[in-house]
Amino acid sequence: MRTLRYYDEINLLTPAGKTEGGHRLYGEKELKKLQEIQFLKTLGFSLKEIKEMLSDENWNWSQGLQSQLNYILDEKEKIINIEKTLIGLINSLRIDGAIDLIEINKLIQLYQDDFERRKVYRKRMFHEKERQLLDLLPNVNSLDPDSLEWVSLLGQLKQHMEKGVEAPEIQRIVGRIHEKSIETFGENDDFFDKLWEIRKSPEKSNKAGFYPIEQEVLNFFDKAWQVFQEKQRKEEG
Amino acid sequence: MRTLRYYDEINLLTPAGKTEGGHRLYGEKELKKLQEIQFLKTLGFSLKEIKEMLSDENWNWSQGLQSQLNYILDEKEKIINIEKTLIGLINSLRIDGAIDLIEINKLIQLYQDDFERRKVYRKRMFHEKERQLLDLLPNVNSLDPDSLEWVSLLGQLKQHMEKGVEAPEIQRIVGRIHEKSIETFGENDDFFDKLWEIRKSPEKSNKAGFYPIEQEVLNFFDKAWQVFQEKQRKEEG
DNA sequence: TCTTGAAAGTGACGTTACGTCATCTTGTAT
DNA sequence: ATACAAGATGACGTAACGTCACTTTCAAGA
Numbered sequence: 001m002r003t004l005r006y007y008d009e010i011n012l013l014t015p016a017g018k019t020e021g022g023h024r025l026y027g028e029k030e031l032k033k034l035q036e037i038q039f040l041k042t043l044g045f046s047l048k049e050i051k052e053m054l055s056d057e058n059w060n061w062s063q064g065l066q067s068q069l070n071y072i073l074d075e076k077e078k079i080i081n082i083e084k085t086l087i088g089l090i091n092s093l094r095i096d097g098a099i100d101l102i103e104i105n106k107l108i109q110l111y112q113d114d115f116e117r118r119k120v121y122r123k124r125m126f127h128e129k130e131r132q133l134l135d136l137l138p139n140v141n142s143l144d145p146d147s148l149e150w151v152s153l154l155g156q157l158k159q160h161m162e163k164g165v166e167a168p169e170i171q172r173i174v175g176r177i178h179e180k181s182i183e184t185f186g187e188n189d190d191f192f193d194k195l196w197e198i199r200k201s202p203e204k205s206n207k208a209g210f211y212p213i214e215q216e217v218l219n220f221f222d223k224a225w226q227v228f229q230e231k232q233r234k235e236e237g
Numbered sequence: 238m239r240t241l242r243y244y245d246e247i248n249l250l251t252p253a254g255k256t257e258g259g260h261r262l263y264g265e266k267e268l269k270k271l272q273e274i275q276f277l278k279t280l281g282f283s284l285k286e287i288k289e290m291l292s293d294e295n296w297n298w299s300q301g302l303q304s305q306l307n308y309i310l311d312e313k314e315k316i317i318n319i320e321k322t323l324i325g326l327i328n329s330l331r332i333d334g335a336i337d338l339i340e341i342n343k344l345i346q347l348y349q350d351d352f353e354r355r356k357v358y359r360k361r362m363f364h365e366k367e368r369q370l371l372d373l374l375p376n377v378n379s380l381d382p383d384s385l386e387w388v389s390l391l392g393q394l395k396q397h398m399e400k401g402v403e404a405p406e407i408q409r410i411v412g413r414i415h416e417k418s419i420e421t422f423g424e425n426d427d428f429f430d431k432l433w434e435i436r437k438s439p440e441k442s443n444k445a446g447f448y449p450i451e452q453e454v455l456n457f458f459d460k461a462w463q464v465f466q467e468k469q470r471k472e473e474g
Numbered sequence: 475t476c477t478t479g480a481a482a483g484t485g486a487c488g489t490t491a492c493g494t495c496a497t498c499t500t501g502t503a504t
Numbered sequence: 505a506t507a508c509a510a511g512a513t514g515a516c517g518t519a520a521c522g523t524c525a526c527t528t529t530c531a532a533g534a
Contacts, residue, residue, distance in 0.1 A: 042319070043319055043322060043323060043326075044319050062327065065323055065326055066327060068323060069320065069323045069324065069327065072316060072319050072320050072323060073320065075316055076313070076316045076317065076320060079309060079312055079313045080313065082280055082281050082309050083306065083309050083310065083313060085279075085280060086305060086309060087306065089280075090299065090302050090303065093298060093299050093302070094299075094382060094385070144392070144396075145388070145391075145393040145395075145396060146396075148385060148388065149389035149390065151382070151385065151389075152383070152385035152388075152389055153382075153386065155381075155382025155385065156382040156383060158382075159381075159382060159383075169420070172416065172420050175416070176413055176416060176417070179409070179412070179413060180413070183406075183409050
């Protein structure tokens with residue numbers, strides 16, 4: 001009811017007549033118009049725009065709809081960006097256990113501004129084939145099962161860190177990370193080492209556009225990884 | 238500048254001090270806070286919410302981000318619906334050439350049903366209690382890394398299901414599930430129960446990165462599991 | 475015809491995150 | 505000392521209603 005009063009106020013939809021007492025009376029025509037208004041509203045038009053459209057006999061619908069579509073597409077892009085950022089935050093929160101909003105913000109800025117430079121850097125560091133593998137890297141900004149497995153593994157590592165690198169829990173997690181990386185990158189150890197070198201250095205990671213992981217966790221994994229490899233060698237040899 | 242005045246008014250960000258004349262002075266700390274505010278704003282939080290988050294020492298970030306993500310996903314869905322409708326309209330315009338309100342009205346009829354369905358608005362659940370009422374469901378984003386690994390593994394299984402039980406991708410995933418289950422339950426293989434337990438929860442929503450574990454997936458896993466065991470026996474025997 | 479209670483009317487303020495005047499005061503460079 | 509840019513203050517405007525508080529009208533039953 002409030003709505004009808006408002007539409008009346010702004011002359012968007014005036015009642016067909018009024019009773020002596022002032023009650024608003026609407027006819028068939030007005031009902032139809034109301035439906036039109038509701039419909040256009042769901043398309044995201046403002047009442048002002050709707051008023052214009054409905055009152056202009058020669059309104060150019062195709063142009064109006066097109067520009068509305070453009071606007072909506074813009075909004076969609078914005079929302080998708082927010083979504084990605086939120087997912088990234090949630091994942092990194094899981095890996096690191098804490099967040100520094102400002103650091104993350106910087107990263108995002110960097111990510112947005114520096115896309116080109118990062119591409120160049122990656123080109124310098126990796127061959128064609130390796131770059132294809134790079135695209136397989138877990139994407140913190142997504143919730144697909146594959147990325148989630150990485151996130152969960154790193155998160156568990158962090159969780160059990162206090163138990164030390166030799167703890168069986170840790171070694172099992174490292175084992176699964178190993179397998180996962182074989183699945184992702186193949187048996188290509190060179191590539192893995194190279195990646196790991198970059199990963200370990202915050203600056204290089206940053207340049208390459210890798211998602212930052214706490215240094216502590218990285219160092220811990222490095223040690224645990226060495227233990228793991230030694231054990232494997234022993235078993236084999 | 239207007240912005241700073243406003244933040245001061247609502248006690249979101251008060252200046253570190255003022256000059257005799259009343260000019261606002263901001264220090265390093267305030268600058269940082271301002272940046273945080275700006276960042277959170279880009280994520281779609283309202284100033285009221287931001288105020289709460291930043292002033293609460295024990296703010297539950299993971300939950301807050303999560304509910305914001307849900308809200309954003311909702312918005313995204315709405316926008317995508319608008320987009321579809323607009324595209325539909327534009328296309329039908331192209332076919333018919335001229336369109337007038339009569340045409341639009343036909344389409345209104347078409348979409349009318351949708352309106353009705355969409356009237357069940359979901360509100361944004363910012364506060365814990367409100368959420369607890371409506372969604373008790375475990376959501377990937379609120380899971381601990383350990384459970385997350387399960388979800389991610391099953392999710393990957395589902396992703397590659399079409400390749401058949403014998404596919405190497407599948408067998409590798411099954412292998413990791415096997416290891417994970419040993420870690421969790423020991424050598425006895427009763428982790429099927431666990432799977433069924435996980436299965437009980439979902440169904441409600443599979444957006445928001447929520448992975449329902451369907452019957453189909455479980456059946457598939459069952460078969461793949463048998464293949465896996467056979468292979469192992471062969472290797473051993 | 476009178477009563478009565480629900481529905482409708484009116485007016486006003488609240489909502490968000492500032493933008494934009496108009497007017498006044500301060501800080502600072504010359 | 506003076507001039508002038510920059511900041512402060514207060515106020516109104518924004519979009520589309522929601523939500524009081526209070527009054528009036530309409531239609532049905534006695």
